[in-house]
Amino acid sequence: MGLPDGSGDLLSEMDGDAFRRLFPLQFYESHFVKSTRPDGRSLTEARETSSALGAVASADGSALVKIGSTTMLAAIKMEVMTPPTESPDEGCIAIDFHMPPICSPTVRPGRPADAAPVVSKQLSDTILSSGLINLKELSLISGKAAWMAYLDIYCLDADGALFDAALLSAVAAFSHLQIPVVSMNDEGKVVVMSEEQGGKEAVNNGKRKLTLSSIPFSLTCILHKKYILADPTAEEESIMETLVTVVLDSSGQLVSLYKPGGPVLAYTSAIQDCVALTRQRARELQAILDEAISGMEVD
Amino acid sequence: MEIDRVDGRTPNQLRPLACSRGVLYRAHGSASWTQGDTKVLAAVYGPKAGTKKNENPEKACIEVIWKPKTGQSGKLEREYEMILKRTLQSICILTLNPNTTTSVIVQVVNDDGSLLPCAINAACAALVDAGAPLKHLAVAICCCLAESGYVILDPSKLEEQNMKAFAYLVFPNALTTLPEGGLRVGGEPMEHGIITSVTQGAMSVDDYLHSLERGRAATAKMSAFLQKSLQPLLSDD
DSSP states (O other), X not given: OOOHHHHHHHHHHSOHHHHHHHOHHHHHHHHHTTTOOTTSOOTTOOOOEEEEEOOOTTSSEEEEEEETTEEEEEEEEXXXXXXXXXXXXXXXXXXXXXXXXGGOXXXXXXXXXXXXXXXXXXXXXXXXXXXXXXXXXXXXXXTXXXXXXXXXXXXXXXXXXXXXXXHHHHHHHHHHOOBOOEEEOTTSOEEEOOTTOTTSOBSSOSOBOOOOOSOEEEEEEEEETTEEEESOOHHHXXXXXXXXXXXXXXXXXXXXXXXXXXXXXXXXXXXXXXXXXXXXHHHHHHHHHHHHHHHHHHO | OOOOOTTOOOTTOXXXXXXXXXXXXXXXXXXXXXXXXXXXEEEEEEEEEOOOTTSOTTSOEEEEEEEOSSSOOOHHXXXXXXXXXXXXXXXXXXXXXXXXXXXXXXXXXXXXXXXXXXXXXXXXXXXXXXXXXXXXXXXXXXXXXXXXSOEEESOOHHHHHHSSEEEEEEEEEOSSOOOTTOSEETTEEGGGSBSEEEEXXXXXXXXXXXXXXXXXXXXXXXXXXXXXXXXXXXXXX
């Protein structure tokens, strides 16, 4: 790789784009010194976030979330199942994260992306350990019928901070979720009631929404030397490899602090800075989510 | 508030540690690491020529394969492979042998809690046994948080499942003891930085920082054990 002195001389002669490609680390560091990033954000600023609920009409709950260019589509389908004998009063949630080839030039068809199973597992751990959904609410008839919620999240554009966008889309989809009405059919099985069967007695009263307690919000930060960058793009993630993801819930509890290795060590001060940035981000995300929910209720 | 542990240990007490090096003959380096009943076997092959398609050819590459004790490899195994790969990448000197791949294969022999830290310790010992160039060693530990806010170290599987939250922490460990005041970064010695942290379960931020301190204190005991078990290799240099 070019020596620091060599790149300094070349900087004056070289085109900005060429310098960015050949010496990406020096290019970024020259921005960090001025407390800014190539896309104009400050070091601790996250990208513009937007969410749209009800993006998939056929699903019981869905949401489309964009953080910068990273786009996630989450959809929930509900199915009636028999609860296991160990937990007859609880339903079940199955979370899956997919990275189809559309999302990134590095993902090829037929070969699942490296990041997909990892983000999928991280999401299920976070959602289940944060206590977002009380599984007892998903129960219909104790021991006989309970809801199974299949949450599928599709990454449509992978531009860094995949976990953050996926978690936000999952939370938004659960806020939008309306549990369908069910009734007992002639064979004694619980089935989803369609519009025409108005005469049959409903097992649960009307469509209802789940109560979400302690909503988790996350922020991924990059640690590079003494800088902390919030909400990295894919380019930043590939150049500076140390990522820290902090997940806080609405009561300020730490749901997850995920740092999978990386060349930079995290000291207590860096951890506290990341937690403070996440707290601020959680407030922003809560406001965005509230706005999306109230916008939907007006309709 | 004292916590009674099922096996009678104190909250800060680790399970009996055992480490054997060179257990496999064909592998370039191998080690087995035992913490109580949890046992992991790690083997290192490499460096082999060439890197994978998406990897940077100007650096050495580490490939991790995690084999569970029973069943097929699923998402849990992929996640552990990714965490282990990134942790080992941060302790290896990658610029020494560019365009090569070192394979680390981890086989779970028995899982009785604290599995990922045990595997990280085994992989680190296997890399030393293979003679891979390392910046420093890594010591991994699991800290569990009880409902009362009490931190216990190195839980068994039963304890892990019953506790409110747990955290797997990996700290760097220099083989030679540095002089006091040497290599401090921002007022904290190098050993205090965390390489890897994976948590599960909700806890307060203060509880997490508290378990970091406890984990650091415990790694001193583990690194003393690690240095002792790797000693015969070092005296050959």
